[in-house]
Amino acid sequence: MTSEKILLIDRNKCIRCFGCVAVCPVQALEYSKEGPKWIENRCTRCKICSNFCPVKAIRWA
Amino acid sequence: MIKIDKEVDVIIVGCGPAGSWCAKRLAEYGVNVIVLDRNEEIGTPVRCGEGFSKTIEERLNLKLPSFCIAQKIDGAFIYAPNGKFVEVKGFGYVLERKMFDKWLAIEASNAGAKILAKSYVYDLIKEKGKIAGIKANIVGEDMEIKGKIIVGADGVESMIAKKAGINTTCSPFLVDSGFEYELANIKLRDEKKLEIFLGNEVAPRGYVWIFPKGKNRANVGVGIVGSNEKGARYYLDKFIASREELRKGSIIEVKGGAIPVGGFLRDMVKENVLLVGDAAHQVNPIHGGGIGEAMTASEIAAKVIKKALDKNDSKVLKEYNTLWYKSRGNTLKKIEKLREIVEKLSDDQLNKLAEALEGEDIYDITHGNYLKLVKTLLKLGFKLAGF
Ligand SMILES: Cc1cc2nc3c(=O)[nH]c(=O)nc-3n(C[C@H](O)[C@H](O)[C@H](O)COP(=O)(O)OP(=O)(O)OC[C@H]3O[C@@H](n4cnc5c(N)ncnc54)[C@H](O)[C@@H]3O)c2cc1C
Ligand code: SF4
Ligand code: SF4
Numbered sequence: 001m002t003s004e005k006i007l008l009i010d011r012n013k014c015i016r017c018f019g020c021v022a023v024c025p026v027q028a029l030e031y032s033k034e035g036p037k038w039i040e041n042r043c044t045r046c047k048i049c050s051n052f053c054p055v056k057a058i059r060w061a
Numbered sequence: 062m063i064k065i066d067k068e069v070d071v072i073i074v075g076c077g078p079a080g081s082w083c084a085k086r087l088a089e090y091g092v093n094v095i096v097l098d099r100n101e102e103i104g105t106p107v108r109c110g111e112g113f114s115k116t117i118e119e120r121l122n123l124k125l126p127s128f129c130i131a132q133k134i135d136g137a138f139i140y141a142p143n144g145k146f147v148e149v150k151g152f153g154y155v156l157e158r159k160m161f162d163k164w165l166a167i168e169a170s171n172a173g174a175k176i177l178a179k180s181y182v183y184d185l186i187k188e189k190g191k192i193a194g195i196k197a198n199i200v201g202e203d204m205e206i207k208g209k210i211i212v213g214a215d216g217v218e219s220m221i222a223k224k225a226g227i228n229t230t231c232s233p234f235l236v237d238s239g240f241e242y243e244l245a246n247i248k249l250r251d252e253k254k255l256e257i258f259l260g261n262e263v264a265p266r267g268y269v270w271i272f273p274k275g276k277n278r279a280n281v282g283v284g285i286v287g288s289n290e291k292g293a294r295y296y297l298d299k300f301i302a303s304r305e306e307l308r309k310g311s312i313i314e315v316k317g318g319a320i321p322v323g324g325f326l327r328d329m330v331k332e333n334v335l336l337v338g339d340a341a342h343q344v345n346p347i348h349g350g351g352i353g354e355a356m357t358a359s360e361i362a363a364k365v366i367k368k369a370l371d372k373n374d375s376k377v378l379k380e381y382n383t384l385w386y387k388s389r390g391n392t393l394k395k396i397e398k399l400r401e402i403v404e405k406l407s408d409d410q411l412n413k414l415a416e417a418l419e420g421e422d423i424y425d426i427t428h429g430n431y432l433k434l435v436k437t438l439l440k441l442g443f444k445l446a447g448f
Contacts, residue, residue: 017108019238019319022218023287025230031099031181031218048233054240054293054317 005045005060007038013057020049020058065175065199065206069093070370072195072208074182074221076103079338079355080214081165081176082121086363088173092370095206096169096214097180097197104162108318109352110241110272110280112255113161115152117353121360129161130154131274135253139423141415142260142408149420155255155272155280156352185211185224192225192334210366210375211334214359217319219340225331229340233288235324237267237349240293241282243274243314248306252276258300259411265289266404267349269300271307281307284320284349286404293317322346323397325390329382333375337362343389346397354389361385399426399434406438413441 014035021029021036028042029049050058071087073080076098087094100106111131118125132155140146170176179200186194186205194207213221217236222229249271250256256271263269266286273279283297294317301307321342329341337343338355345354361384369377406414417437418426426434 015240015315015317016106017239017316017318018218019236019287019317022216022319023231023233023236027223031220033099048288051290052233052236052238052287052319054238056292056294 006040007043007050008059008061009035009038010057010059011035013055015055015057017054019052019054023048023052062200065177065204066093066095067205068207069095069175070208071095071210071212071366072097072206073212073214074195075213075215075338075340076100076166076176076178077162077214077216077338077355078165078352079340079359080212081162081169082356083212083214083337083359083363083366084174084176085165085169085172086360087366088169090363090367091173092367094173095175095177095208096166097177097182097195097199099179099181101179102159102163103166103176103178104159107158107314107316108239109158109316110239110270110282110349111156111158111274112270112272112348112350113154113156113352114350115154117356118154120353121356125154125161126164129156129164131157131278132252134255134273136420137255137257138250139415140256140258141412142262143412145412145415147415147418147420147423148254149423151424155274157274182215182221185221192332209333209370210378212362212366213334213336213340214338214355215340217321217339217342219336221334222336222340225334227326227329227331227334227336229326229336229342231287231319231321231342232324234286235322235342236287237284237320237322238287238289238293238317239282239284239320239349240297240317241280241315242297242301242312243278243316244281244301244307244310245278245313247277247279247281247310249273249277249279260408262408263300264296269297278313282316287319320344320349320351322349322400325394325397327382329385330378333378335362335366335378335381343385343393346393346400347403354393357389358385361388402434402438410441414438417441
């Protein structure tokens with residue numbers, strides 16, 4: 001677990017399908033009208049969301 | 062503002078096919094029911110290929126108005142990786158889901174249900190350890206509504222399930238990642254046929270679909286295993302780029318989402334909370350169709366909810382599990398097994414399989430007769446784990 005890694009969502013690529021919210025095992029992604037919202041302190045950095053994203057809008061930095 | 066009851070019998074979260082149909086049935090039984098959906102317009106955005114079979118229309122005794130139908134379908138072409146295809150008969154529609162979902166909501170409303178768009182449910186009210194209602198932002202106003210029974214019809218991400226303590230998180234292997242364009246000004250082989258393309262190169266553990274919406278318009282999409290490095294869009298763009306008849310088209314809509322393709326929940330009820338539709342993973346694990354499953358389950362759920370209300374006993378809700386498995390779950394579990402067999406086949410094996418199967422066999426197989434598939438595979442000399 002590399003807790004310094006930050007999840008970034010490219011809002012231009014994102015199609016707001018909220019599939020990432022569905023697959024996150026710890027509810028570290030939440031629905032918001034503008035797109036998925038990341039809750040950093042819940043995230044285990046398992047990368048299930050970024051692997052799932054159909055348009056690869058989720059990046060790690 | 063319209064009148065909103067602060068206390069109702071049943072609160073349904075989500076106004077997709079599951080929520081609307083459950084509400085319609087409950088309202089017909091005389092139950093006071095309210096449905097909330099976060100979308101500003103019921104039916105939008107669409108996250109669907111819009112395929113719908115005639116069997117379901119008949120099962121539910123639906124009288125689909127013509128404005129919900131984009132195209133009537135009389136069969137499908139299923140392509141093996143080498144391009145050879147099998148023709149399968151089967152009647153159905155490609156819907157205009159925006160209109161379909163809206164129509165269902167209006168039907169539910171006409172039956173007496175209260176439907177609320179732009180109403181995001183963000184929490185559950187708990188009283189003495191029991192779930193007593195919901196907290197929502199209803200067209201901009203924060204409000205609390207109390208209900209005896211809460212239905213999570215809130216789709217694959219089901220926050221209601223999570224908040225109520227029902228674990229519905231999809232394993233990345235049991236969820237497909239879907240991506241789709243609605244393309245216009247394209248050339249179709251036959252607008253009355255769905256086209257399905259199989260192969261590990263085309264769509265790992267899934268398929269590419271062309272679902273016609275008229276003579277020169279179609280949903281062109283892909284579903285692949287939810288743990289793929291390249292992502293669904295990569296595969297779809299590659300497929301489209303390789304086809305002259307699609308490459309020339311225009312993009313009318315972009316859609317996508319998660320499709321649960323297995324991992325059915327043993328228990329879809331927790332105290333007075335019950336899940337229907339994608340929230341309960343009620344989707345066909347082979348083709349990913351979930352509209353009909355959601356509505357079928359809602360029909361069962363509504364009956365059980367009515368009974369629980371009449372007896373004033375939420376324990377009755379557990380009957381929903383048994384009834385759903387008897388009517389749909391056991392069949393869907395067989396289909397899941399079948400998918401597990403098919404997903405292990407190499408492209409070469411898929412080619413051989415396509416040669417050995419007739420259209421009717423494929424129809425039987427996608428409806429749960431997996432012995433037929435196993436027999437054919439064994440006849441072809443394939444080694445199958447577990448058989
Ligand atoms: C790419 C793709 C292609 C598909 N193709 C097909 C197909 O061709 N045929 C087919 O039959 N099925 C298809 N499916 C599956 C089908 O779309 C679903 O099974 C179906 O929509 C399930 O209906 P539902 O009512 O359970 O959920 P949904 O239709 O997802 O409805 C859930 C509703 O709940 C609302 N909601 C969620 N959370 C909240 C909240 N907290 N507060 C308020 N509202 C909330 C959402 O806005 C949404 O409107 C496809 C799915 C995808 C992703
Ligand atoms: S899965 Fe990707 S496209 Fe879908 S909402 Fe999440 S980041 Fe956006
Ligand atoms: S990395 Fe894992 S825990 Fe973090 S948001 Fe993504 S899915 Fe959730």
